[in-house]
Amino acid sequence: MNESTKIIVVGTGTGAPLADQARAAVAGAGLVVGGRRHLAAAPVPDTAERVTLGPLAPALEAIARHLEKGGAGPVVVLASGDPGFFGIVRALAERFGGARLDVRPGVSSVAAACARAGLPWDDAVVVSAHGRALRTAVNVCRAHPKVAVLTGPGAGPAELGAALADGPDGRVLVVARALGDPDAERFERVSPTEAAARDWGEAVNVVLCLDPARALGPVRTVAGPRTGPAGGWALPEDAFAHRDSMITKAEVRALALARLGPRLGELVWDVGAGSGSVAVECARFGTAVVAVEKTADGVGRIRANAAAHGVDVHVVHGVAPEALAGLADDPDAVFVGGGGADLPDVAAACARRARRTVVVALAALDRVPAARAALTGAGLDVDGVLLQSSRLAPLPGDVTRLAAANPVFLLWGVRPPATAEGVAL
Structure with missing residues (x-):
């Protein structure tokens, strides 16, 4: 040439x-x-x-x-x-x-910032907020213990800190400014609240969002975020603490996860979370998750299950739909469980705010029409299925029978493409 x-x-x-x-x-x-x-x-x-x-x-x-x-x-x-x-x-x-x-x-600024912090960066998730939606970076920071955010106008340490102020406990923002300039380089560790209160100017190169307890991860073979949950998904019920078998069964959870489509950079709500099995499974895919639960013992179980599986789930103690008004960020996808008489109202409130999809699990036949109407009334395209499954169960004499599980209706509503809001990764 x-x-x-x-x-x-x-x-x-x-x-x-x-x-x-x-x-x-x-x-x-x-x-x-x-x-x-x-x-x-x-x-x-x-x-x-x-x-x-x-x-x-x-x-x-x-x-x-x-x-x-x-x-x-x-x-x-x-x-x-x-x-x-x-x-x-x-x-x-x-x-x-x-x-x-x-x-x-x-x-790169990411390599330099991690070097200044004394950390490897092969396990860091790198997300650009320069000329892109800040919400993607915020959701990644909520879900992962080591994130490098490339900043831009309107998407700097102050904005990131403000969005993370009510996020996972213990997060630290490491702000790297004017990297490589011997006279101007600055490297500061602050809390999200402290970052939100500062005027950082225009010389910020990158912000590291760290969970100090997990920032030094294990040896990796593949760089970047994990490509999927280790050990698969739709985990057995005994992988979670729960009360009196009140938990979304694995077969139902498998289809619910398929319809929710949790992915990196998105936000999922689990409303009427119970044990938090759906919330935890979504978080294992790298999604930011908010679980809403009305009982105090349920809140404790969700937190214990999240900790046992090494994921971050933000738990809100409150009754839906009223508790949803306090959630500032609209979700990409919502799972609605619980099955109470107010479930159609909860589904409607979730459908009005969901950017992409809502999945509803119901055990009661009588509530299916109202739940479906709630989703269609919010402009979603609705489909559903009745799930009936039987599991292998032992019988005396070293033989096996089929033990039927209770049937469950699963409805899902998807926002039409013309009105859905995409997330740029």
């Missing part, structure tokens, strides 16, 4: 000076694109055209014009950290093709 048609992408690291090879590339460039501080620090020749990065589209057009006219010297793009990690490499590869790029990465 002709040198003048190449795009050399140089990651400047976290304040480290450009390597000799990168300086040579800049010195021979025909067009240099970068942020104001990057251009000021680089040996850009007087003969080269300069484009200061602001909005991305004008910079891409300038690169395209340079390539079309075959200008003297290659294009050099200066970027912070590792430009292939939530950086400009994606946009350049989409527009000009990866074969044209010569990428020379620096140290």
